[in-house]
Amino acid sequence: MTEDAARIEGLLRAMTLEEKVGQLTMIRADFDAAGSTLLAPKLADIAAGRAGSVLDLRGASAILPGQKAAVENSRLKIPLLFTLDVLHGYRTIFPVPLGEAAAFDPDLWTRTARAAAVEAAADGIALTYAPMLDVARDPRWGRIVESAGEDPFVTARFAEAKVKGFQTDDLARSDAVAATAKHFAGYAAVNAGREYASADFSQRTLEEVYLPPFAASVNAGVAAIMPAFIELAGVPLTAHRALLTGVLRERFGFDGVLISDFFAVAELIRHGVAADAAEAAALALDAGVDIDMASGTYTEGLPEALARGLVRIETIDAAVRRVLALKLALGLFEKPYARGEGALAPATIEAHRALAREAARQSVVLLQNNGALPLPAQTSRLAVIGPLADAPGEMLGPWRAAGEASETVSFLAGVETAFPQATVIHANGGDIPAALEAARASDAVLLFLGETANMSGEANSRARPVIPEAQRALAEAVFSLGKPVIVTLTSGRPLVAPWLFEKAHAVLAAWFLGSEAGNALGDILSGAAAPGGKLPLSWPFDAGQIPVYYGERPTGRPANPENHDTSKYLDVPNTPQFPFGQGLTYTRFDYTEPRASVATLRPGEILTVEVDIANIGDVAGEEIVYLFIRDPLASVTRPLLELKAFTRIKALPGERVTARFHLTTDAFSFPDAAGKPRLESGEIEILTGPGAAPSLLKRCRVHILTNE
Numbered sequence: 001m002t003e004d005a006a007r008i009e010g011l012l013r014a015m016t017l018e019e020k021v022g023q024l025t026m027i028r029a030d031f032d033a034a035g036s037t038l039l040a041p042k043l044a045d046i047a048a049g050r051a052g053s054v055l056d057l058r059g060a061s062a063i064l065p066g067q068k069a070a071v072e073n074s075r076l077k078i079p080l081l082f083t084l085d086v087l088h089g090y091r092t093i094f095p096v097p098l099g100e101a102a103a104f105d106p107d108l109w110t111r112t113a114r115a116a117a118v119e120a121a122a123d124g125i126a127l128t129y130a131p132m133l134d135v136a137r138d139p140r141w142g143r144i145v146e147s148a149g150e151d152p153f154v155t156a157r158f159a160e161a162k163v164k165g166f167q168t169d170d171l172a173r174s175d176a177v178a179a180t181a182k183h184f185a186g187y188a189a190v191n192a193g194r195e196y197a198s199a200d201f202s203q204r205t206l207e208e209v210y211l212p213p214f215a216a217s218v219n220a221g222v223a224a225i226m227p228a229f230i231e232l233a234g235v236p237l238t239a240h241r242a243l244l245t246g247v248l249r250e251r252f253g254f255d256g257v258l259i260s261d262f263f264a265v266a267e268l269i270r271h272g273v274a275a276d277a278a279e280a281a282a283l284a285l286d287a288g289v290d291i292d293m294a295s296g297t298y299t300e301g302l303p304e305a306l307a308r309g310l311v312r313i314e315t316i317d318a319a320v321r322r323v324l325a326l327k328l329a330l331g332l333f334e335k336p337y338a339r340g341e342g343a344l345a346p347a348t349i350e351a352h353r354a355l356a357r358e359a360a361r362q363s364v365v366l367l368q369n370n371g372a373l374p375l376p377a378q379t380s381r382l383a384v385i386g387p388l389a390d391a392p393g394e395m396l397g398p399w400r401a402a403g404e405a406s407e408t409v410s411f412l413a414g415v416e417t418a419f420p421q422a423t424v425i426h427a428n429g430g431d432i433p434a435a436l437e438a439a440r441a442s443d444a445v446l447l448f449l450g451e452t453a454n455m456s457g458e459a460n461s462r463a464r465p466v467i468p469e470a471q472r473a474l475a476e477a478v479f480s481l482g483k484p485v486i487v488t489l490t491s492g493r494p495l496v497a498p499w500l501f502e503k504a505h506a507v508l509a510a511w512f513l514g515s516e517a518g519n520a521l522g523d524i525l526s527g528a529a530a531p532g533g534k535l536p537l538s539w540p541f542d543a544g545q546i547p548v549y550y551g552e553r554p555t556g557r558p559a560n561p562e563n564h565d566t567s568k569y570l571d572v573p574n575t576p577q578f579p580f581g582q583g584l585t586y587t588r589f590d591y592t593e594p595r596a597s598v599a600t601l602r603p604g605e606i607l608t609v610e611v612d613i614a615n616i617g618d619v620a621g622e623e624i625v626y627l628f629i630r631d632p633l634a635s636v637t638r639p640l641l642e643l644k645a646f647t648r649i650k651a652l653p654g655e656r657v658t659a660r661f662h663l664t665t666d667a668f669s670f671p672d673a674a675g676k677p678r679l680e681s682g683e684i685e686i687l688t689g690p691g692a693a694p695s696l697l698k699r700c701r702v703h704i705l706t707n708e
């Protein structure tokens, strides 16, 4: 037995039932005028061993008394685990995940998570509720902003990068933070995009779309996983033994901690599968949920469930073991105060701000541009118009942790810095005549439209993901002047706005860019930097198309304008406004056909695919290159396109570079009904190019030869 295991067994032997249940109980911080705190009753619970972890307590000085109550006043001196939602930055706020996903840069994803962890840990936090790994294809669902978009392959890479960034390879480091992969699984598939509604999808979709990112997070060593609030085909995820224990623990080998979502254990009663706290607690614990977040149901129900024979003490012990193992791994027993002790050096904060600016530039997607961008250096009068122009707080998005509006650079401030010689005329757009006056007096109009932070995120589903009506009236009035209009869209989702894309000279998707929003945008508008992102999801043309995504499966009647009885709409096109991978920059690239290293590939062999990309514009640039596959004939239908690799390349004007991809035969297998990978003989198309629009892709073929 290892030293840690012996220590855990020793503690278990010493613990009363109340203390065991305490380790499985997460309490929430109290709140007063000064912020989060722990009031006397909760400190007493901690000292009595009735709480093992805390949610939402923020700030080292708020955390210290709680940790002291546990480590100095409780009988067994087991340290507390302090947890918070640190999704995309702690004090320095980085772009929201959907924005950062647009950078298609795992190294960047890791670096921002690392910076966030350093800041959060310095303030006492030991566990974050990130990364969010819900593959999301419905922009009505507000939490799409927290996702890495529509693609399981991208989300899996995002998972690995984020876990590495938060945790490092040694959780005991005082600047490491345990990651929580969430929300397991299929939360984004809620009915009609409505928050907390139920989901019901096939086993195949589960295997191909929703599980791979979680499998990747487990392989990367994620410390914790959170089941989704919702039910899937009749079983709430919080009580889903087949998925939590069967898939996560037994199939994926996950040995970390499962933490319920907020109040989700108690909500099993509302779901209609538990009659009371004892039944709810028993269902969740038996399914595999170790920690009850905030609902108090384990405290209330587990002793009773044990008395009624609904759970076994061995199941409680197993959960306690996992919680204690996490605390040991985090170094909390040895150094309970290490996180929260060291103030960050100003140079560290400065480096994080520079990183936030870089990440924001790489997250911005230039959706269209008729040449209006970058703005000419001689631009002397700029109108900055719209409700999101001078709205620093909105730039932080829906999960802002310790981010402050006062430390955030607005678009207006960024434009003023980037164009020091220009006269900048600002109008917030509430008064349309005043906005038009500003526009008339300018050479170009910068229009800042979109969503405020509270229009996306949790519980912010929108049946109509559009630009608010008043903003549309403003925009139409500005367009009518005939000036060059450059629109920057702030949002947590793609916004359906065909009318806007018809008239704007250039449109930038800026998501919620974080602390350095204005500076990053200034860099892009002036041409000091180029927009670096591409869409990590399809941008619908009409809300009625939702869900629209590139990985659809074939139909027996593909759309054909000449044939009525084919798969299409009478009133809108099938294609989105912009495809997955859409994103222009300040130069253009030309792609050759891909070249495969071999014509035939056998199991275990490696295929190398090369594609040459030439910068055919006038400035240096970066390009995101995609490799998709298509399996045209298999024992089950395969998606029309599947992403298997992506990379970023850089090229000088006139330069031609080669992107190289290495694929194992795993890339060509697909899950059978039990989730087991199956590789079939036959031809595979390899398609490379700048995005998922079929017209942009060039192809080659390889033949897979198995022994079957």
Ligand code: BGC
Pocket: 055, 085, 129, 182, 261, 262, 458
């Ligand atoms: C959300 C989770 C979050 C938790 C704790 C819940 O409402 O669904 O994503 O981690 O609250 O704040």
